[in-house]
Amino acid sequence: MDFLLLDDRTNIKLAIIRKLEQHYSFSERKDTLCEQLTISQYLLERSILEINEDLKRFDLNDEMELIEQSNEIILFQEAQISSSVVEENYLKDSLEFTLLQTIFFNQFKSIKKYGEEHNMSRTVVYxxxxxxxxxxxxxxxxxxxxxxxxxxxxxxxxxFTMLYYRIYKDSDELYNQSDILSVNEIFSAIKPYCEEINTFYLFKHYLFVMLERVKKKRKYFLSSTVYSASFDTENRVYQTINHWIRQIITGTNREIEVEIMGIISQFSVYQSELCNFENELVDTYTLQLKQQILMYPQLTMKSQELENKVSRTIYQHQYITPLIDLTLRVMDLDFFQERYPIIFEVCHIFIYQLKKDEFKFSKKSLFFNLLLVLSEQYDEESEKSTINIHVNFTQGEKYNRFIKKQIQIFDSFSIHFQSVIRPDTDLIVSDYLPKNTFSARTLIWLAPPRASDWRNFGNEIVQINKKLQLNRNRAQ
Known part of the structure; x- marks a missing residue:
């Protein structure tokens, strides 16, 4: 879906920053950037000037700056900042978000009045x-x-829960003081039963949004088409929320009970044991994913615990956070595709086979969270595919030990160093080409290695890891 609270010009500026920060050298040629973003060189150069002005306005210019150098654009970026931080500032500053926020808090009087207060013509406001x-x-x-x-x-x-979480994260600066006191009160009351509650930021934003909507007499009546999980009313968390909500809102027992159900549903994102997630539609989706998994013998879903985790993940994205993709920014899933190629393929096929209207606003998040669940289980049940590497440089054994130590930063892969080249050697890293390499792949490095040497090494490791996982599948 299109995100229309940022205008096209701002999206171009964000795209420029993201392209540069994803590049290993934080730089790119102007013509290449223009081609990738399908913009003119004039618009690129104009956007660079505007970005730097924006960074000054946001007081971020000490942490980030874009420089034109000949035919190249270079991004200077401190470790404390990324495009995500810049996007937050653009959103808070956008005319669309500012006006929408005014509407949400019931402060919008009229187009004429808003235009006068913000020095805008009626046409612009329209x-x-x-x-x-x-x-x-x-x-x-x-x-x-x-x-x-x-x-x-x-x-x-x-x-609004997802939108405010996307922008404000752990901050409650948006909300009024009385609501902040109310939410802090319920958090303190729940803390004895859930120590980590202070990190449940998505849940916190839901409570703030709920309080604001209740003030406007907007009741959370669940429609007949919405499936609601059943809750353990004897649970202390349930009882605590029940006591709190009855103190702060007025309404019939039915209205209050439905509000409690809404709150507990959101809380179950973090504490799934509060709910019973049995649901026929969720079971159907879980079976579809299970059938994909069964195509690969090295992947299993025999554990009931794993099946429960998958079902809860699907249930959450279908019923509890159906608009959660609103919280997502641009994500690079290359790590999962490289480290867990088969799991990535299974999840990708499952998502691809869903219909357009299934998980319409939560597909991306569902894909990501299924990757997390299955990769975690894979690491617990399976040994990593060991990659055998022979390192030998003409500089001698001391230099070889130095290179091996540097290679060990790739700790997401299981790497074993061999002192000699053998038939089961997967990769040779050297500054010369050995006479007998068997079937091993070979990388010739300069000493010391360049950034491009490390990049080539990473690419080789990914390909070898994928081949080993597929071969283990065939062997099984």
Whole structure:
């Protein structure tokens, strides 16, 4: 889905930063950047100037700067900053987000009034509202004539929970003091039963959004089409939330019970044991993934615990956080594809086979979380494929030991060093080509190695690891 709270120009600027920071040298030729982003050189150069001005405005210019050097753009970036931080600032500063936030907090009076307060013409305000309408329409949320949020209350709460979490993370600066005190109160009450609750930031934003919506008398009535997990009402966390909610909101028992169900559902993202996740549709999806896994003998899903984890992950993305892709930024999943090629393929096929409307706003997150669940289980149950490497440079044994020590930074792979080249040697790293290499792949390095030598080494390790995993599959 399109994210329309940032305009096209801002998205181009963010794309430039991301391209540069993903490059191992933090630099790229202008013509290459223009080709990759399909923009003119004039727009690229103009955008570079604007980015640096924006960084000054956000007080980030000491941590990041873009420099033009001949036909090259170079990104200077400190360790404390990334494109994600810049995006947060762009979002907080965007006209669309600022106006939408005013609508959410019921502070928008009229187009005329808003334009006067922000020195904008009515035409500009109309254009901003039009983009907001388009953004919300993707999630079946509308703006009424009086600029009230209209639609499924669960979707409205989900949308703003995910949006505010994406921008503010662990900060509560957006919310009013009375709501902050209320949320801190329930967090303190739950802490004896859940020590890590202070890190449950997504849950915290849900509580803030819930409190704001309840003030507007927007009740969380679950529709008949929404499946709700059953909860253990004897659980101390349930009882604590029940006591808290009845102190801060008024309503019928049915309304209050539904609010408690909404809160517990969100809490179960972190504490899954609170809920019973049995569901026929979830079982169907779990079986589909299981069938993919069975195609690879080295992958198993015999453990009931693993099957439960998969089912809970699917349930969460289907029912509890159906709009969670809103929280995602650009993700590079190369590590998973390189380290766990078969698991990556299984999850990719499962996601690819889903229909367009299935997990419509949570597909990316579901893919990522299934990778996490299955890779964790794979590491627990399987030995890593050992890669046999022979290192020998003309500089002698002391230099060989130095190179081996540097190679060990690739700790996500199981590497074994061989003193001589053997038939089972997978890779030879040297500054000359040995006469007998058997079937081993060979890398010729300069001494000391260049960045390109390390890059080539990483590529070789990935290919060998994939081959070993596939060969183990065939052997089994």
């Amino acid at each position: 254009k901003i509202i039009d983009r907001i309408r388009q953004e919300l329409a993707q999630y079946s949320i509308k703006l009424s004539k009086t600029f009230q949020l209209v639609g499924d209350e669960m979707k409205i709460r989900q949308y």
